[in-house]
Amino acid sequence: MPGIIEVAQLAGVSTATVSRALSGNGHVSAATRDRVQAAALELGYVVSSNASSLATGRTKNVGVVIPFLNRWFFSSVIEGAEQALLTHGYDLTLYNLSGGGDERRLVFEHFLLRKRVDAVIAISLELTPGEVGRLLAMNKPIVGVGGPLPGVRTLSIADVELGRLATEHLLSLGHRSIGHIGETEESETDFHVPTNRRAGYESALLAVGVPVDPELFRSGDFTIQGGYAAAKQLLGNPRKRPTAVFAASDEMAIGAILAARDLGLTVPGDVSIIGIDDHELAEFFGLSTIAQFPAAQGRLAVEILMDQLHPGHRDQSTVNTPLNYELVVRSSTARPATPRR
Amino acid sequence: MPGIIEVAQLAGVSTATVSRALSGNGHVSAATRDRVQAAALELGYVVSSNASSLATGRTKNVGVVIPFLNRWFFSSVIEGAEQALLTHGYDLTLYNLSGGGDERRLVFEHFLLRKRVDAVIAISLELTPGEVGRLLAMNKPIVGVGGPLPGVRTLSIADVELGRLATEHLLSLGHRSIGHIGETEESETDFHVPTNRRAGYESALLAVGVPVDPELFRSGDFTIQGGYAAAKQLLGNPRKRPTAVFAASDEMAIGAILAARDLGLTVPGDVSIIGIDDHELAEFFGLSTIAQFPAAQGRLAVEILMDQLHPGHRDQSTVNTPLNYELVVRSSTARPATPRR
DNA sequence: CTGAAAGCGCTTACAG
DNA sequence: CTGAAAGCGCTTACAG
Numbered sequence: 001m002p003g004i005i006e007v008a009q010l011a012g013v014s015t016a017t018v019s020r021a022l023s024g025n026g027h028v029s030a031a032t033r034d035r036v037q038a039a040a041l042e043l044g045y046v047v048s049s050n051a052s053s054l055a056t057g058r059t060k061n062v063g064v065v066i067p068f069l070n071r072w073f074f075s076s077v078i079e080g081a082e083q084a085l086l087t088h089g090y091d092l093t094l095y096n097l098s099g100g101g102d103e104r105r106l107v108f109e110h111f112l113l114r115k116r117v118d119a120v121i122a123i124s125l126e127l128t129p130g131e132v133g134r135l136l137a138m139n140k141p142i143v144g145v146g147g148p149l150p151g152v153r154t155l156s157i158a159d160v161e162l163g164r165l166a167t168e169h170l171l172s173l174g175h176r177s178i179g180h181i182g183e184t185e186e187s188e189t190d191f192h193v194p195t196n197r198r199a200g201y202e203s204a205l206l207a208v209g210v211p212v213d214p215e216l217f218r219s220g221d222f223t224i225q226g227g228y229a230a231a232k233q234l235l236g237n238p239r240k241r242p243t244a245v246f247a248a249s250d251e252m253a254i255g256a257i258l259a260a261r262d263l264g265l266t267v268p269g270d271v272s273i274i275g276i277d278d279h280e281l282a283e284f285f286g287l288s289t290i291a292q293f294p295a296a297q298g299r300l301a302v303e304i305l306m307d308q309l310h311p312g313h314r315d316q317s318t319v320n321t322p323l324n325y326e327l328v329v330r331s332s333t334a335r336p337a338t339p340r341r
Numbered sequence: 342m343p344g345i346i347e348v349a350q351l352a353g354v355s356t357a358t359v360s361r362a363l364s365g366n367g368h369v370s371a372a373t374r375d376r377v378q379a380a381a382l383e384l385g386y387v388v389s390s391n392a393s394s395l396a397t398g399r400t401k402n403v404g405v406v407i408p409f410l411n412r413w414f415f416s417s418v419i420e421g422a423e424q425a426l427l428t429h430g431y432d433l434t435l436y437n438l439s440g441g442g443d444e445r446r447l448v449f450e451h452f453l454l455r456k457r458v459d460a461v462i463a464i465s466l467e468l469t470p471g472e473v474g475r476l477l478a479m480n481k482p483i484v485g486v487g488g489p490l491p492g493v494r495t496l497s498i499a500d501v502e503l504g505r506l507a508t509e510h511l512l513s514l515g516h517r518s519i520g521h522i523g524e525t526e527e528s529e530t531d532f533h534v535p536t537n538r539r540a541g542y543e544s545a546l547l548a549v550g551v552p553v554d555p556e557l558f559r560s561g562d563f564t565i566q567g568g569y570a571a572a573k574q575l576l577g578n579p580r581k582r583p584t585a586v587f588a589a590s591d592e593m594a595i596g597a598i599l600a601a602r603d604l605g606l607t608v609p610g611d612v613s614i615i616g617i618d619d620h621e622l623a624e625f626f627g628l629s630t631i632a633q634f635p636a637a638q639g640r641l642a643v644e645i646l647m648d649q650l651h652p653g654h655r656d657q658s659t660v661n662t663p664l665n666y667e668l669v670v671r672s673s674t675a676r677p678a679t680p681r682r
Numbered sequence: 683c684t685g686a687a688a689g690c691g692c693t694t695a696c697a698g
Numbered sequence: 699c700t701g702a703a704a705g706c707g708c709t710t711a712c713a714g
Contacts, residue, residue: 001456001479003691014701019693026694029699049455050394051691054706059391061434061457069420070621075411082410083440091452093402094435099424111432114390115342115707116402138342225625261602280411284566344707355685360709367710370683392707395690456691 002043011039022047053115061091062305063117065107067124067189069096071222072251072279073294077123077145080298088306093117097125113138119309121145121301126190127152141308143301147191148320153304155297157323159193162290163200163246165327166274169288170244171208174335175272178205179216179242181230181252194222197248197276216242220252227255235263235271243336244272250279250289257285257332268334278328286331297323343384352380363388394456402432403646404458406448408465408530410437412563413592413620414635418464418486421639429647434458438466454479460650462486462642467531468493482649484642488532489661494645496638498664500534503631504541504587506668507615510629511585512549515676516613519546520557520583522571522593535563538589538617557583561593568596576604576612584677585613591620591630598626598673609675619669627672638664 008015013032020026021036028036039045053059064081068074082092093116095107108131112120120135124146132151135142144154170178180201183194202212218234220226227247235241235256247253253275260267267273275282278291304321349356354373361367362377369377380386394400405422409415423433434457436448449472453461461476465487473492476483485495511519521542524535543553559575561567568588576582576597588594594616601608608614616623619632645662 004693005691015691016693016702017700020700023693027699032699046451046454046456048395048691049457050391050400051706052693053391054389054395054708055691055693057706069423070413070416072411075416078435079410079437079439082435082437086436086440086444086447086452091434091457093432094419094423095427096420096423098420099427103427106427110387111427113387115387116390116432224622228625281565284569345709346707356707357686357709358684361684364709368683373683389707392690393709395692396707396709398690 002045004045004047006043007036007039007045010043011036058309059116059118060089061093061117062119062121062302063093063095063112064121065095065097065112065123065125068098069094070098073249073277074123076294077298077301080295081121081302082298084299084302088302090118090302108134112140119143119305121305122149123301124190124193141305143305143308145297145301146193152319153308154320155301155304155323156191156320157292157325159191159196160200160203162276162292162325163197163248164204165200165325166197166246166276166290167201167204169274169327169329169333170246170272171204171210173244173272173333175242175244176210177213177216177240177242177244178210179218179234179245180248181218181220181227181234181245181256182248183221184219194248201246213240215240220255222249222251224251224255224258227252228259229255231256231259232263235260235265242271244274244333247273247275250275250277250282250287253287253289253332254279254281254285257287267332269337272333272336274333282328283330288330288333289328291326291328293324343386345386345388347384348377348380348386351384352377400457400459401430402434402458403643404434404436404453404461406436406438406453406461406463406466409439410435411439414618415464417635418639418642421636422462422643423639425640425643429643431459431643449475453481460484460646462639462646463490464642465530465532465534482646484646484649486638486642487534493660494649495661496642496645496664497532497661498633498666500532500537501541501544503617503633503666504538504589505545506541506666507538507587507617507631508542508545510615510668510670510674511587511613512545512551514585514613514674516583516585517551518554518557518581518583518585519551520559520575520586521589522559522561522568522575522586522597523589524562525560535589542587554581556581561596563590563592565592565596565599568593569600570596572597572600573604576601576606583612585615585674588614588616591616591618591623591628594628594630594673595620595622595626598628608673610678613674613677615674623669624671629671629674630669632667632669634665 004015004018008018018036021028021033066074085092097103119141122144142152144152147156148154182198218230220230247256253273256273275289278289282289345356345359349359359377362369362374407415426433438444460482463485483493485493488497489495523539559571561571586597588597594614597614598608616630619630623630
């Protein structure tokens with residue numbers, strides 16, 4: 001493998017000049033730059049990132065930590081982040097915590113501290129003060145996605161608001177008996193996503209004077225299977241079947257649609273169903289939902305990081321940036337067949 | 342951040358000894374080792390991976406290149422690989438090519454050559470001789486997953502055999518009119534997965550004297566939507582509706598199940614359906630399938646890499662390791678209602 | 683078992 | 699605009 005010395009010899013300059021010509025840092029005459037670039041190309045020279053990192057202190061690599069990889073939402077965020085990083089010439093080193101156990105500690109106390117990454121993006125993880133502190137002490141900027149984090153630039157989704165909006169959509173169609181499928185507090189993820197969405201649901205109900213009926217809440221995990229099982233309970237109840245269901249995620253909502261079908265109910269004829277996410281399958285199922293653009297979240301997280309990593313920070317003032325969301329009405333929601341009012 | 346010098350001072354030894362004590366390379370007395378470890382712990386010392394890599398030439402990082410991230414199969418492989426790498430103290434740097442365009446060239450001609458990774462795992466990518474050559478010239482071991490690659494250790498799935506097995510299962514139940522949903526050659530991935538599975542389907546048919554009927558083949562992409570659309574065509578045909586369908590992936594098979602339901606057909610009463618993968622939703626849909634254990638594939642790829650990276654290579658002889666697969670019979674396949682024989 | 687010192691391959695003030 | 703040289707923080711023959 002040719003090193004910088006070979007390039008310098010071939011181009012007839014010093015290694016310092018090669019470094020300057022190739023990196024763009026410092027002035028080099030156009031003629032010299034051309035000669036150096038030609039030499040580098042001819043030899044197939046590629047800078048050693050370790051040597052470069054050691055000398056500059058910057059690695060052009062960012063660590064991304066996520067709780068799960070194998071879920072549409074998370075892999076979409078990663079995909080968005082990866083593309084944006086590549087564009088900036090950065091690598092993405094992935095730390096997936098889904099194995100559970102000691103992984104989180106290992107990642108935060110060992111892997112992330114080896115000076116291999118310039119910065120960290122933490123997705124849907126409520127970092128502890130210790131985790132944040134260690135990283136910040138090493139001068140590693142952090143961007144959190146999913147919720148606010150003291151001392152950290154974050155992107156967060158207004159989960160309470162999303163739950164409220166989804167419920168309001170159902171209310172505005174005339175539904176008054178609205179079930180909710182979420183998750184119980186115990187099995188919750190870091191940012192209390194299900195709890196917040198449920199709070200939004202309840203506040204929307206209360207706002208129009210509809211009492212919250214605990215019997216209309218069912219829990220299940222954030223999967224199609226989980227939504228299916230919960231919806232079967234909810235919609236199979238002969239005494240109190242809601243005319244609409246708000247599921248805390250699209251995957252649960254899809255499970256609910258399948259459960260309704262299996263019960264012989266039509267959607268939205270017998271029951272309206274709405275989710276949150278705008279999952280890749282939402283359109284296929286005609287699912288009304290609140291879109292939350294995970295790939296864009298990943299990209300945005302990278303842009304914010306770049307602002308911190310490179311001079312000329314723009315809006316350093318905004319510590320917590322709210323994320324966009326949008327109600328997407330498809331064919332799974334409609335007026336109730338027998339409006340009760 | 343404390344460096345090796347501070348640790349050496351605190352422990353009252355040279356930096357050489359600190360290095361040996363902490364890395365385990367070279368002899369150090371037990372007493373000294375304890376003192377060094379205590380000092381490192383007290384200072385919160387973590388070795389700089391860049392400095393270490395520069396000195397040793399090894400990075401403890403492997404690059405994983407994949408064509409898509411946002412698909413169950415691929416994210417499962419990554420998940421398996423990531424866990425195995427973490428166990429060995431390695432990082433995983435992810436290169437996702439799904440953005441298309443120039444990414445592949447960029448990754449192979451720039452990112453992967455910066456000496457940042459010790460090795461690369463290429464998933465479902467038919468590397469070109471140039472891509473393989475450049476990596477091997479830099480002494481980077483490669484493990485390919487998905488198919489054979491000249492000059493590279495690979496793990497591959499016998500796609501023709503899988504197609505044959507799935508079809509044989511249907512034949513053995515008594516089906517003779519068996520449709521197939523795959524992908525057209527044009528839109529194929531690197532290893533001709535759909536073509537091979539289709540070849541297996543055809544050979545199984547021919548082996549029992551059932552002629553291959555081109556009208557019973559429909560193409561669609563490897564998604565639920567794609568399978569749904571293709572199955573609608575196949576099962577909606579009033580003149581020639583097959584009694585069974587073999588879909589080239591579970592996602593397509595699930596789409597086919599939903600299509601059958603929408604046509605008022607029962608599965609497996611009116612039509613049997615089988616897929617390939619053992620997708621996380623397969624059990625939920627009662628889908629019979631050929632399981633192919635992607636997480637295990639990721640783990641195995643890592644083990645093979647470790648063998649190459651560290652002395653004591655075991656089975657260097659086996660260049661191409663065939664992967665396990667297994668027929669899983671659930672409730673989507675049964676004897677045809679009106680056996681034709 | 684342990685230390686002094688060279689070397690890994692770059693980058694960047696410091697001069698000129 | 700360009701070069702000589704120090705330095706980034708480790709590791710590892712080479713001695714002892």
